[in-house]
Amino acid sequence: MDALPDLISALIVSPWLPILIAAVCIIDGFFPPVPSETTVVAVLATGIALGHDHWWIAAVAALAGLGAAAGDSVAFLIGRRFGLERLAWMRRPRMRRTTAWLAARVHAAPATLVLVGRYIPVGRVAVNALAGASGLHYRRFLAYSALASAAWAAMCVAIASVSVAWLGNPVYSALLAIGIMLLVGWGIDLVARRRMRAPSGAVAAGGPEAAGGAEAAG
Secondary structure: OOOHHHHHHHHHOOOOHHHHHHHHHHHHOOOOOOOHHHHHHHHHHHHHHOOOOHHHHHHHHHHHHHHHHHHHHHHHHHHHHHOOOOOHHHHOHHHHHHHHHHHOOOOOOHHHHHHHHOOOHHHHHHHHHHHHHOOOOHHHHHHHHHHHHHHHHHHHHHHHHHHHHHHOOHHHHHHHHHHHHHHHHHHHHHHHHHHHHOHHHOOOOOOHHHHHHHHHOO
């Protein structure tokens, strides 16, 4: 246990760390099981607790934001190229209802969907893939994605900083930051689900079929 701080410190200054952060954020953009949020806040909290300067923090945040935007674009291009029906997990009844709700709004409020979806691991993949499948212009999508990714990276820095201010210890600060990030994602996901269940959120004419129409547009 005494060697753990030294091991963490060595990992934080490893030359592979930038590649790891960027790769995790890119992959998470189209493969939700990869935990980009928890990885980024854990790295930031640990680095801040160990005394790394503002340049290091800014570099980690920038890599996370760039990787997140790149991952969003991959999901968008998958949706544009293949649609949603070829993705097995998107054909589940629950995801069909979600994509139907999103399809009715992707052109009316794309900025809101992309910005909010960034904080919900599975939700952002659905939003970004649907944006591609529905024919939303890529440059427009990229602008929203870049803004969302920058805000997300800034939030990771804020959560990591608060965790370190509360606990100080690198390990405990990282664990607290992970817990806070998970709670934030859970809270946003809960609000989004309630919004979808609201009467005003009902999808016109046919529910899941609306998603199929959006996919055909791509």
